[in-house]
Amino acid sequence: MNADSQSSVPALDRVNQWVRTSTMLKIIVVGILVLVLLVPTSMVQSLITEREQTRTDAVKEVSDKWGNAQIIAGPVLSVPFTVIEKDEKGRTTTRTDYAHALPDDLQITGSIQPEQRNRGIYSVMLYNTRLTVRATLKRPLAERLGIDERALQWDKAIISLGVTDMKGIKDTIRMQVNGKSLVVEPGIPTNDVLRSGVSALLPADATDIRFTCDLNLNGSTELSFQPFGKQTTVALTSPWATPSFSGAYLPDERDVKADGFRASWKVLQYNRNFAQQGVGPFMDAVTANGQPQLATDNTAFGVKLLLPVDEYQKTTRSAKYAIMFILITFSAFFFVEILNRQRIHPIQYLLVGFAICLFYVLLLAISEHLTFNLAYLICSVVVLALISFYVRYVFQNARLTGLFTAVLALLYGFFYSLLQLEDYSLLLGSVGLLLILGTIMYLTRNVNWYKAYEG
Known part of the structure; x- marks a missing residue:
């Protein structure tokens, strides 16, 4: 092997090492994944609108014949x-x-x-x-x-x-x-x-x-x-x-x-x-x-x-919080990486994001046959079980899996409360986001972000 080839190998290794350990690069990748998931969330909202229009057409058809x-x-x-x-x-x-x-x-x-x-x-x-x-x-x-x-x-x-x-x-x-x-x-x-x-x-x-x-x-x-x-x-x-x-x-x-x-x-x-x-x-x-x-x-x-109950109105309001739910979940994934020195692949982020999007499709489908509250409970349990089963193998840590599941359960409960308290949803949402931000700042107060992935 010539001298030029030998000198290029360490340089390539350094690039690979930077890619694997760069905090800023991981933040950029997570941000891109959030943007990618805007596509299925917008598709979910379009599906809700389509089903609501189908309901409207059915109502109009009957009303036109009755009065x-x-x-x-x-x-x-x-x-x-x-x-x-x-x-x-x-x-x-x-x-x-x-x-x-x-x-x-x-x-x-x-x-x-x-x-x-x-x-x-x-x-x-x-x-x-x-x-x-x-x-x-x-x-x-x-x-x-x-x-x-x-x-x-x-x-x-x-x-x-x-x-x-x-x-x-x-x-x-x-x-x-x-x-x-x-x-x-x-x-x-x-x-x-x-x-x-x-x-x-x-x-x-x-x-x-x-x-x-x-x-x-x-x-x-x-x-x-x-x-x-x-x-x-x-x-x-x-x-x-x-x-x-x-x-x-x-x-x-x-x-x-x-x-x-x-x-x-x-x-x-x-x-x-x-x-x-x-x-x-x-x-x-x-x-x-x-x-x-x-x-x-x-x-x-x-x-x-x-x-x-107008299930479509409540499902629409619920779907509006989808991107915030994804962002908070991805943040939890990211801080598991930082605090536990464990790397999570972008594909694993994406699969969890798709599971969150599937929650709203299930909510729409089930709420057409059951009450909205019961549909929300069923969908929350199903999606929580799916994500918990998956992250158990990602984290390889039962304690982290339990903690992550508890965070998701709290999020589902938090967003359900926002749906029920229409008059106070802005106040509750603002206070909730403030508490989430304060918790993140507290847990990461000692993190050296320049060497976050280093042992």
Whole structure:
């Protein structure tokens, strides 16, 4: 062997020795492995989103056939009148507009009977509601609206009630005005105020109108109401124990118990931004992009019938902590190397990282069939057993294996606590990370990082 070859061997040995013992290089490698594991963690989150969308599609399929979320609006008194206009050339054109009046007093009472159905493995929250609508209305004042009284066609006046999804109507809708039954027809001749619903011709001699209507209606997830009265009161009861009161107004009184809930609302005309009477689409409000929308679009209020547990929401929140879990686990591996003078190969880091990612896939799959809490417990035990079995052969030390398993168990418990304590998750997470950092700093306070791998 020549002199150049002999001199290159020690140099190569020194490079190999540096690679094996360089603390900075190992930190870089561990950092790269964490970045590599971002790929499977993002794939897990995409899988959760995909399964949630599948659930949403299943719910929509059932709801479309039963009845979607319902919004009840009205009643509205609408009177047609003729408008005669002349153009610049003196040609006369006529069109029909409507004058509208909303109720003075609107009272809605009823009950909601929930019905939970399944589409495959997915639960769909449906309901049937029986409502009684009572209202008092007065004829629109032609003078106030700038209309010639003689132009109003009282023989064609209609009274209408808004129902967003007509598929949900179960029985014949019965309307009465001043004790007289009306012939109710589907659809509304004008969409100035209501987009869909039912209507009936009003008796021509009706002045002060006392309106009553009974509704038997199917819907899903949510039931809402529009505050069309000068004073709108709504009172609901249901045996469902997990309601969420939604929309623009919270109930004035509510009583939620294990056997159901009672809730009542009172909304005044001063609480919303549209008048009691008007001409044409008088509730239109122009949005920023110039597109008109009804001013009532943001005033509905009511109740949602929530399922007790949304496993996808909790699994999504759990998966957001995956990269932090991997980082803490890899840090524990790294400090075992430093403190125990034992080298762990990057492939062994990677296999443990994949096991952690598999936890979230198992959690998603099992929580679709069991409760989230039970699924979390099962997955934690399974993945802990898998990792503990593996690191027993990596560490070749029963005490270190037990300590490492205890650390992982504490981590799973810690992140489970973060999921349960939504309001205090930031505080608990910050304190937990501070304790972890303090522990690491204490355990490594005497480590010479320049000679960490040297005996």
